[in-house]
Amino acid sequence: MSFFGKNIRKIRSVKTLSQQAFAELFNLKRGTLGAYEEGRSEPKIETIIKIANYFSIPIDDLLKRELTVNELLKFKSSLSEQHDLSNPETFKQIPCITEKNTTDYISNYQNRSFVQDMVQVTLPVDSSETMRAFVVTNLEMTNQNQGLFPKDVVLGTFVKKDKYKNIEHGSIVLVLTKDQLILRKAYVINNTLVLKAEHQNIDELNFVLSEINEIWKITSVYQRRITAISSGIEDKLSMLEKEFAKLRSQI
Known part of the structure; x- marks a missing residue:
């Protein structure tokens, strides 16, 4: 059983790449990539080599075992620097x-x-x-x-x-x-x-x-706008304070 499909899906998740963006990196059709990920089709050896080289992942690891998120974060690619994060923050x-x-x-x-x-x-x-x-x-x-x-x-x-x-x-x-x-x-x-x-x-x-x-x-x-912080009551109180101040100044 090849782990290629699971691994490239996980690579996309870690690198925040859509199927379309990932497919374009390697001159693939999105539907072809989807078939790889779902195990409905096996890639050509040239495609496997390109992906392995691009992300600096050993071919054996890419095919024969399920890679962890931490491992993928450590692999280099032109999309990210190499980071050694034992507990990365994720949104x-x-x-x-x-x-x-x-x-x-x-x-x-x-x-x-x-x-x-x-x-x-x-x-x-x-x-x-x-x-x-x-x-x-x-x-x-x-x-x-x-x-x-x-x-x-x-x-x-x-x-x-x-x-x-x-x-x-x-x-x-x-x-x-x-x-x-x-x-x-x-x-x-x-x-x-x-x-x-x-x-x-x-x-x-x-x-x-x-x-x-x-x-x-x-x-x-x-929201795309900043809502008013003060309430209508606060505005009215502020107005009353100003009116009282005017009255005091006239006495």
Whole structure:
């Protein structure tokens, strides 16, 4: 049994390379590389030599045993310097749904290779759960100057189908149906998922739970703007203090 497929997949993970980027390094097609990783095809000896030389990995090690992350971090390549890290710090890489790849995601959300090749958001998130990032594209979740705006990024954790009815009313969720992605507040009533926008002029949507392909419960938001630190009450108190100061100066 060859460990080539497992090892090159692990190399890609350590070097943060998509299948497409890795394949281009060695003049391969992405589908060919995917076949290598899944053990559906064996590479030519020339390809094995190129990859082994590029990453300074002995060919026997590349083929005959599963390499560890620490070993791969020590191997040289033109993409990274040699580091001896016994306990390297790692950030979580989260597949990100953008305006450009939304249509493809709706069709290929179950395709593991597609998800692996999506643009990744790397963040210091301490979570072992499966997550998705989503770039907001509309004003459905805004109310006046509050809420989520286009280009904000939300992070969601995967909700299993048998947990749909446990979603708390008013939770913000990203919902995948057969033909659309919807970011709204969720209300589960019997077997119906009611999705309400924050914007007052947008009608609610209703779906039977069995029609839902995925639900991601939003847990974090990364905004493109700095929100005001002071509250409205603090502003009013500050204004009153100034008015009192004026009155005292007139007495």
